[in-house]
Amino acid sequence: MSRFDTYLQSVVVRAEVEAKEDSSATIDAHHLLLAVAAQDGTDAQRVLHAAGLGYEALKDALHREFAHSLAAAGVSLDDFELPRASQDPERRLRPGASFKLAMERMATAHRKKDLHSGHLLLAILQAEVGTLPRALALAGVDRAGLIERVRSAL
Template identity: 40%
Template sequence: MFDRLTDEARWVVRRGQDHARATSATTIESEHLLVALSEREGTRAQRVLVDAGLTAERLRGLIDQERDRSLRSAGIEPSPIPVSPSASSLALATSAKNVLRRAVVRSTRGKTKGIDATRLLRAVLDQEAGTVPRLLALAEVDQSALLAALGEEDA
């Protein structure tokens, strides 16, 4: 699976790991990949996210809001997450693995077989449930509008 990632997609996964580590997460989630995609300059994925107001800073804030909202709905009062050193390499969580699987499937149907940032973003946005759709709802950003802004995939 990783052999299909372009250099920019590998950068996104590594940067997603950095975001996960910075929040003391134990695994790399799809929302960490989303933040990284918003930072990868020069990509269509980043332009679409930033044009929708989804900068890395705003996404990190939305992730914090969603975490606090989820904890409160479970009857837990949120508190700051203590940042502690984590493993040098974090595993991919199910949500991130599913993103990569969807990207691989999409790449087998297109002219180009590589998985770039745009394909990764499409796979992140394909999620119907989970943190990413909740983040987009909090931001009042339409998933289908983001997908449309990415344009047609190569056929």
């Protein structure tokens, strides 16, 4: 197994943990991004950290996006104390659409032997719609600028 394969496997395993903690039905791109941010010592993690997007900052941005999305439907998180969803620890989550699209973007843009952590980050950040772009926009992140930083790091 290549170094990148080992990295990708650890990111996907961590993304599944993030999705389970989120009580999500699927593993999505924002779970991948959290997993990338949690992988200490990688180029991708360093680019995120330099942009002020460490793991906790991303968690906060995603929480704000969730609250904002609920507010758009007329629901306020402050009005409810939501219990944690019960989880089946044996249940394996499937990749969601945003996860699959990120993997497809990465696989079609680069040869497998050339892949590094930054390529995965780039593929995740290139999503035009969904939870992740909304969360980054609400956090005031210049997504295009961040994408350019990742490309420069590659």
